Amino acid sequence: MRSIILQTATRYLLPILLLFSFFLLLRGHYYPGGGFVGGLVASIAFVLHSFANGTEATMKILKRKPLSLIPVGLGISAVSVVLPTFFGLPPMTGLWWEEKVPVIGMIGSALFFDLGVYLVVIGVVLTILFTISLTKD
Amino acid sequence: MIDNHILAPVFIHLFTAIIQLIAWRKTVSQRFLSVGGTFIGLLIAIRLFAKVYTEGSLHMNASNWEAPFGIVFVADLLSSTMVLLTSIAGFAVSIFSSVGLSRQRMLYGYFPIFHFLLMGLNGAFLTGDIFNLYVWFEVVIISSFVLMTLGGRKAQLEGAVKYMAMNILASTFFLTGIGILYGITGSLNMADLAIKIRNFDNKALVGITSIFFILGFGIKSAVFPLYYWLPSSYHTPPSAVAATFGGLLTKLGIYAILRVFSLIFIPDDFTRTLFMVLAVLTVITGAFGALIKTNIRRMFSYLIVCHIGFMLGGIAMFTKLALMGTVFYLIHDIMVKTNMFLIAGFIRMVSGTMDMQKLGGLYKNYPLISLMIALVLFSLVGIPPLSGFWPKIYLFQEAFVDKQYFFIAALIIGSLVTMYVIAKMWADVFWKDVPEGVAIEDKYKDLPLFKKLLLVVPILLLCSVTLYIGFNAENIIIVVDRITNELLDTSPYIRNVLGDKAFEQ
Numbered sequence: 001m002r003s004i005i006l007q008t009a010t011r012y013l014l015p016i017l018l019l020f021s022f023f024l025l026l027r028g029h030y031y032p033g034g035g036f037v038g039g040l041v042a043s044i045a046f047v048l049h050s051f052a053n054g055t056e057a058t059m060k061i062l063k064r065k066p067l068s069l070i071p072v073g074l075g076i077s078a079v080s081v082v083l084p085t086f087f088g089l090p091p092m093t094g095l096w097w098e099e100k101v102p103v104i105g106m107i108g109s110a111l112f113f114d115l116g117v118y119l120v121v122i123g124v125v126l127t128i129l130f131t132i133s134l135t136k137d
Numbered sequence: 138m139i140d141n142h143i144l145a146p147v148f149i150h151l152f153t154a155i156i157q158l159i160a161w162r163k164t165v166s167q168r169f170l171s172v173g174g175t176f177i178g179l180l181i182a183i184r185l186f187a188k189v190y191t192e193g194s195l196h197m198n199a200s201n202w203e204a205p206f207g208i209v210f211v212a213d214l215l216s217s218t219m220v221l222l223t224s225i226a227g228f229a230v231s232i233f234s235s236v237g238l239s240r241q242r243m244l245y246g247y248f249p250i251f252h253f254l255l256m257g258l259n260g261a262f263l264t265g266d267i268f269n270l271y272v273w274f275e276v277v278i279i280s281s282f283v284l285m286t287l288g289g290r291k292a293q294l295e296g297a298v299k300y301m302a303m304n305i306l307a308s309t310f311f312l313t314g315i316g317i318l319y320g321i322t323g324s325l326n327m328a329d330l331a332i333k334i335r336n337f338d339n340k341a342l343v344g345i346t347s348i349f350f351i352l353g354f355g356i357k358s359a360v361f362p363l364y365y366w367l368p369s370s371y372h373t374p375p376s377a378v379a380a381t382f383g384g385l386l387t388k389l390g391i392y393a394i395l396r397v398f399s400l401i402f403i404p405d406d407f408t409r410t411l412f413m414v415l416a417v418l419t420v421i422t423g424a425f426g427a428l429i430k431t432n433i434r435r436m437f438s439y440l441i442v443c444h445i446g447f448m449l450g451g452i453a454m455f456t457k458l459a460l461m462g463t464v465f466y467l468i469h470d471i472m473v474k475t476n477m478f479l480i481a482g483f484i485r486m487v488s489g490t491m492d493m494q495k496l497g498g499l500y501k502n503y504p505l506i507s508l509m510i511a512l513v514l515f516s517l518v519g520i521p522p523l524s525g526f527w528p529k530i531y532l533f534q535e536a537f538v539d540k541q542y543f544f545i546a547a548l549i550i551g552s553l554v555t556m557y558v559i560a561k562m563w564a565d566v567f568w569k570d571v572p573e574g575v576a577i578e579d580k581y582k583d584l585p586l587f588k589k590l591l592l593v594v595p596i597l598l599l600c601s602v603t604l605y606i607g608f609n610a611e612n613i614i615i616v617v618d619r620i621t622n623e624l625l626d627t628s629p630y631i632r633n634v635l636g637d638k639a640f641e642q
Contacts, residue, residue: 067161068161070158071155071156071158071159071161074151074154074155074158075155075159078148078151078152078155081148082148085141085142088141089141089201090139090141090197090198090199090200090201091141091144091148091197091199091200092199092200093200093201094200
């Protein structure tokens, strides 16, 4: 069943939801939010798109399999965890860039950890949902 | 002493797994990565052990938050020994599974999950925070659940459901216990808990809390009457997977009991009696289970249960010699049980079945390999001077001193039955001729030499470690002696984590 209302709405909702998920990711360090929630919102955006246009269409705009996001995300998180040991600090210590970046604010290794979580969550959720919806019975 | 690199055994497996995920479905490169990763992991574990052995316990405050507020990781001699044994077993299993596993299972991500499992095990051994221990337990359970279901045969799924249900129950008990502990002390750091529980007045509440931990760890380490998930699930996955499970997972439960009941809850008379009753019943039921099974791996599963009872009995007596017996048995058991399941995998490769009634003639076809396997079997039985013999001496001696006659009887029955079933297996599988009317499919014979070596070398590696433990028992006893001292007097551990201010209250 294709609904023209849902399709049109999704066309505008997809970028807004993605933007909102990115906002959640960035504000997560000191306020409610973070990589996990951000990732969930981003994957919901794609799920909505797949409801409106079919899973194949969503796969097309993603270009790659969502599965390939998992190792990338895990890698970013793992590197940001191990990085402090090269500066003589225990793993997972927050390293901070000294100057503020406009719009984003302070940038530190915690942000990259969150970014990794964000990608892993998108990868996992989309892999699970696409596998279920593409299974032929 | 602070060392920021003690988590290296965890990270090496994490990064190996991530790189293998990038090489998804490229099974050849995954095999090389896995063997390489476990080898580097082994080197790191040796380095960690050597450092702890020469310089004493190490610790690390994750995120630079001081204990007891942050999560702390501690490498004392017990932890680093366990990490070393895990790494040896992991290396052997990794080599074995590069040939002994079907390509189908590798395509669905066997190797990355295997490394996540090793990561979880190493993390659980190294953590000094009780909630973090729970998290590592979960990492181990989730990975092992995936490993168990990979392949998706009906028997596997059936075993996996039993396994998962019991382990979720165990985690619930464990988590409830942690919740109550946090409620009464306001801390999760094990060293801090040790002091706070010692100064806590309501001993009855502490006793009840410890029951939750006994239940949780009891299910995980397959103690009577909570063990039945183990024999009904361990024979279903491929042998390489069963080797990791049989060698390491139940021993993680024993490690957790050793750690929590030496540090936080010092066993009182009630706990010790409870442990002793459980130990005796575990040995007896495990032994009787092993008697009636004709499938090799089912029999081994019951032997795991039986020998868990030996270790638990040592903890129940909680004296120096008894604990030495337990820790020594733990070291011996990890090496031998891992090897036993690899041998089961080898037997299946050679003859296509694991039913003892259909097997036979292995000695005639492979005399040298059979002799090597015989050494492993003798070590398991505990024929002097092989490795199973030494810990039993300690346990016997201490049981006589402590007048635990039921445990002595259980020890004798357990050892006798082990000897009987192993002798029966030796006669059936190796000496007897192939029964008439049974066609043997020998997949091993047609393999190229390199692949043959990949199957035999891990068994040989673990066998030589076992022989080392047996013939150089004096070196092992030095390590075990120091571990036992750490378990009985935990103040160095607490001082290591919290500093000198810990005892000033």
